[in-house]
Amino acid sequence: MEADSSVKKKRSKFRKAILWILVVLVVILGGGAFYLYNNYSRLLSDALQKSFNSSLFSDVYELKFEKLGVNLVTGNIQVYNVELKPREKPLADYPYINSSMQLRTQKILLQHVDISTLIKSNRLKLEKIEILEPEVELKLSGKKYIMFPFSDTTVVKDKSKKRPIQSFSLKEFALVNASFHALNTEKEREFTISKLSISLKDLAIDQMPGRDMASNKKVDLSIGEITWRLHKDAIKFISIKDYSLKLDSLTMQNNPDTTIFHFANFSTGLKELDMQTGDSLFHLTMKSLKLSYRDKAITLKGISFKPNISDAAMQKRFTWRTPVFSGTVGTLKLVDLNFDSLIYRQKIMIEELGIDNAAVTIYTDQTKPINMNKFPGYPGQQIGNIPIALQIKKLNGTNISLVNRERKPDGEQGQIHINRLTLNGQNITTFPTKELLSVNADAYIENKAHVKVGLGFNYNEPQFSINAKVSPFNLPDLNPLLRSYTPASIEKGKLDDLTLDAMATKTGSSGTMKFLYSDLKLDVELKNQSQWKNDVLSSVGNALLSSSNPPSPNKPPRIVQFHVDRDMNKGFINIIIKSLLAGFKETVVMSKENRKAYKEEKKLFRKKNKKDKQG
Numbered sequence: 001m002e003a004d005s006s007v008k009k010k011r012s013k014f015r016k017a018i019l020w021i022l023v024v025l026v027v028i029l030g031g032g033a034f035y036l037y038n039n040y041s042r043l044l045s046d047a048l049q050k051s052f053n054s055s056l057f058s059d060v061y062e063l064k065f066e067k068l069g070v071n072l073v074t075g076n077i078q079v080y081n082v083e084l085k086p087r088e089k090p091l092a093d094y095p096y097i098n099s100s101m102q103l104r105t106q107k108i109l110l111q112h113v114d115i116s117t118l119i120k121s122n123r124l125k126l127e128k129i130e131i132l133e134p135e136v137e138l139k140l141s142g143k144k145y146i147m148f149p150f151s152d153t154t155v156v157k158d159k160s161k162k163r164p165i166q167s168f169s170l171k172e173f174a175l176v177n178a179s180f181h182a183l184n185t186e187k188e189r190e191f192t193i194s195k196l197s198i199s200l201k202d203l204a205i206d207q208m209p210g211r212d213m214a215s216n217k218k219v220d221l222s223i224g225e226i227t228w229r230l231h232k233d234a235i236k237f238i239s240i241k242d243y244s245l246k247l248d249s250l251t252m253q254n255n256p257d258t259t260i261f262h263f264a265n266f267s268t269g270l271k272e273l274d275m276q277t278g279d280s281l282f283h284l285t286m287k288s289l290k291l292s293y294r295d296k297a298i299t300l301k302g303i304s305f306k307p308n309i310s311d312a313a314m315q316k317r318f319t320w321r322t323p324v325f326s327g328t329v330g331t332l333k334l335v336d337l338n339f340d341s342l343i344y345r346q347k348i349m350i351e352e353l354g355i356d357n358a359a360v361t362i363y364t365d366q367t368k369p370i371n372m373n374k375f376p377g378y379p380g381q382q383i384g385n386i387p388i389a390l391q392i393k394k395l396n397g398t399n400i401s402l403v404n405r406e407r408k409p410d411g412e413q414g415q416i417h418i419n420r421l422t423l424n425g426q427n428i429t430t431f432p433t434k435e436l437l438s439v440n441a442d443a444y445i446e447n448k449a450h451v452k453v454g455l456g457f458n459y460n461e462p463q464f465s466i467n468a469k470v471s472p473f474n475l476p477d478l479n480p481l482l483r484s485y486t487p488a489s490i491e492k493g494k495l496d497d498l499t500l501d502a503m504a505t506k507t508g509s510s511g512t513m514k515f516l517y518s519d520l521k522l523d524v525e526l527k528n529q530s531q532w533k534n535d536v537l538s539s540v541g542n543a544l545l546s547s548s549n550p551p552s553p554n555k556p557p558r559i560v561q562f563h564v565d566r567d568m569n570k571g572f573i574n575i576i577i578k579s580l581l582a583g584f585k586e587t588v589v590m591s592k593e594n595r596k597a598y599k600e601e602k603k604l605f606r607k608k609n610k611k612d613k614q615g
Contacts, residue, residue, distance in 0.1 A: 048079070056149040059091040060100075065108075075126075077110040094149045098142040105134035111172075128172040138182035140189075173200040188231035195224025212254040219247035234278050241272040267292045276308075281317075283308050296336045303329040311363045311405075320371035323364045330357025330399070347389035355397040355423070364406040376571040378464055378504075380437055380457035386430050395425030395439075402443075414484040419447040433459055448477035449495070453576075462506040466576055470498035475520065493520035493547075500583055502562075504575045510563040513583025518548040549587060556605040560586035560594045 045068045052063045066081035084103040112127035180193035202217035221244065228238040249264035273286040287302025306326045307314055314324050336351030377385070400421035408414050421443035427435050437457040444450055450471040457464040475493040482489050495517050502511025550557040562582040566575050586594050 048077075060087060060094065060097065060149055061085065062087050075111070075113045077113050079108040079110065081106060082108050092149075097146050097149065099138065099140045099145040099147045101139075101147050102137040103134050105131055107132045127170070128174070129170060130174040130176065131178070133177045134175065134179075136178060136180045138180065140182055140184040141186050169205075170203040171201070173203055174198070189228065191226065191228040193223055193226050195222075197222050213252070214254070215249075215251045216247065217249060219245070219250055221245040230278070232278075235275060236278040236280065237274070237276040239272070239274040240270045243270045244268060263293070265294045267294070281307055281309060281314070293339050296339065298334040298337060300332040301330065303332060311365075311407075314363075315365040315368065315407075318365075318368060320374070321364060321366065321368040323362050325360065325362055327358060327360035329355060331355070345389075348391070350392045352394040352396060353392050353428075355395075355400065357399045358397065359401045359403075361403045361405060364404075366406050366409050367411065370569050372569055375568055378457055378462050378572050379439075380459045380464065381462055383428060383437065384430055384459050388430070390428070390430045392428040393426065395423060395428060397421065397423035400443075408485070412484075416481055416484075417446050419444045429459075436465075446478055446481050449473050457572075464504050464572065466500060466502040466504060466509070466511065466579060468498075468500040468580070470495060472496050475517065488522050491521040494518050500580060502579045504566070504572070504579070506566070507568070508563060508565045509575050509579045509582075510561070511579060511583070512559060512561055513580075513587060514557065514559045515584060515587040516549050516557055520547050546588065554609070556598075556601050558587050558590065558594075558598055559601075560590060561597070562586045 045065075048065075048068065049063065052058055061084055064083045064085075065079045068080070069078040070076070082103070082105050084101075086100045086102065109130040109132070110126050110128070111130070114125040117125050175196065175198040178193075178196040178198075180191075180196060182192075183190050197220075199220040200216050200218070202215075204213075204215045206213040223243040224241065226238075226240040226243060228235075230236060230238075245266070245268045247263050247266045250261065250266075251263070252259060252261040267290075269288065269290045271288045273284070273289070275284040276282075277284075283304075283306055285302070285304045286300060288300070290299045291297070305328075307324065311324070315322075331354070333352075333354040333356075334350050335354060338347075338349035341347040341349045376382075383390070400423065402418040402421060403415060404418075405413065405415040421441060424440045426438045427433065428437060437459065439455045439457070441453045441455075442451075443453075450473065452469045454467040455464055473495055475490045475495055479489045495515075497514065497516040499514045500511060501513075502509050546558075560583060562579065562585075564575070564578045564582045567578075590598060
């Protein structure tokens with residue numbers, strides 16, 4: 001028994017010794033590991049700092065960070081409380097640098113770093129950089145912003161032998177929830193960006209003498225909000241929310257004076273655009289925009305363009321009679337847009353431009369004098385004079401309403417409503433062509449009179465054709481329009497048919513009108529006149545006018561010829577209106593030429609009726 005007890009005691013002592021040895025080893029290894037980790041972190045910190053200081057960047061910028069953490073297994077490095085800012089006094093002079101940046105962030109993650117190369121050669125080789133919630137300040141100047149020194153300058157000789165970044169590759173770069181603030185004191189511009197995130201895949205940069213090359217397999221960018229303030233430009237303020245951009249297979253070549261880029265596909269979009277003009281007169285807003293290179297399409301929704309001041313205040317700004325436009329557009333679509341022609345050849349080539357659910361108001365002060373030195377051209381010449389190459393094969397507009405409001409010479413207000421307008425246009429171009437610019441409109445005047453108009457504009461000559469047709473309707477339905485422009489209204493009557501065919505030239509318009517109506521009776525009421533005088537005027541007017549066209553079943557309809565001279569200081573809409581009014585006048589009170597022609601027509605009509613009866 002004593003021998004067994006002795007054996008057990010020896011075993012117990014042996015186990016305790018082994019345990020103590022293990023504890024000591026753990027302490028030594030743990031302490032060694034802790035020492036090695038701290039030393040490794042210090043070595044990496046020094047190597048990272050030396051890697052930066054060995055580049056030309058360090059002549060202009062200084063890099064600071066609080067601490068560094070490393071995972072030796074994965075090769076991941078975390079850098080905390082990083083600051084990159086311009087040096088108070090650059091180590092070398094680079095005259096071409098005109099802008100600067102400053103970055104602060106709580107954390108930068110470097111993934112899969114080649115730690116051995118970093119420590120031995122002070123060269124940073126890694127797969128991914130992720131910067132979390134940085135704050136960036138930019139100070140910008142000049143036409144082309146240059147913030148960093150580059151290697152091939154002929155102005156600066158590099159005496160320090162610091163290496164430039166001539167080539168650099170990265171599998172992934174991520175910027176998460178960044179905020180930017182940029183200030184351009186020279187141009188008096190300022191912009192801020194919040195919640196900016198950027199993701200780059202397979203980034204490669206290669207700097208060569210005279211040019212820089214960069215490529216990305218995929219770029220994703222999103223911004224929560226952008227605001228611009230431009231104090232010296234035509235646009236004063238711009239705000240955008242939820243901006244996004246996606247690019248596939250992007251390559252860029254940056255030369256001293258130009259930038260050339262190519263890509264496989266890109267798309268972009270934004271919401272809640274808000275824009276103010278520099279004079280604060282107009283306010284432009286838009287609900288959303290979507291653009292797709294692959295789909296060859298741009299879609300804009302919820303567009304609004306309105307003055308910030310009243311019509312009267314706006315007209316006070318003009319010496320001459322000037323129309324002011326405002327309105328909204330529900331949807332605007334550019335279909336089959338050739339982006340390559342636009343980007344590389346500065347040509348706008350569109351298969352179809354679609355407009356839906358638009359409401360447009362035009363206001364003019366007729367008490368203002370006309371600028372007698374202004375001679376508006378017809379659309380064929382106006383489009384042809386656009387300085388950019390343009391081709392829109394088709395224009396389609398649906399659900400459009402127009403309101404023409406004006407202050408009349410007597411100070412009263414007049415207005416015309418055009419409802420349910422549908423537009424179809426073809427061949428809108430600045431390229432040489434023998435084909436016409438054709439426009440077809442289908443609409444309702446005062447939501448009552450159904451009108452169809454076809455216009456054919458010549459690009460080579462200042463002329464266009466007019467073809468109009470009005471469907472039957474009750475003439476008193478137009479009294480709101482008549483009362484706003486004339487002292488007369490229609491007591492009763494019906495339009496049975498109206499067609500107008502005319503050709504407008506540079507100086508006038510000539511054509512034919514067929515205006516068929518029945519049971520027409522007018523009511524004239526002049527201001528500041530007694531009722532009996534107005535009754536007399538109405539009676540005289542109705543006596544002079546034929547109540548129907550044709551006047552009777554035994555007579556042919558009056559189909560008249562007309563000619564009007566163009567007001568050279570007004571556009572194509574005015575000559576169309578004058579043609580209509582001239583046709584109405586000739587139908588109701590015919591000129592000598594039309595009376596003679598109608599007399600011959602009556603003879604032919606009687607002969608035809610007589611022949612029909614005999615037959």
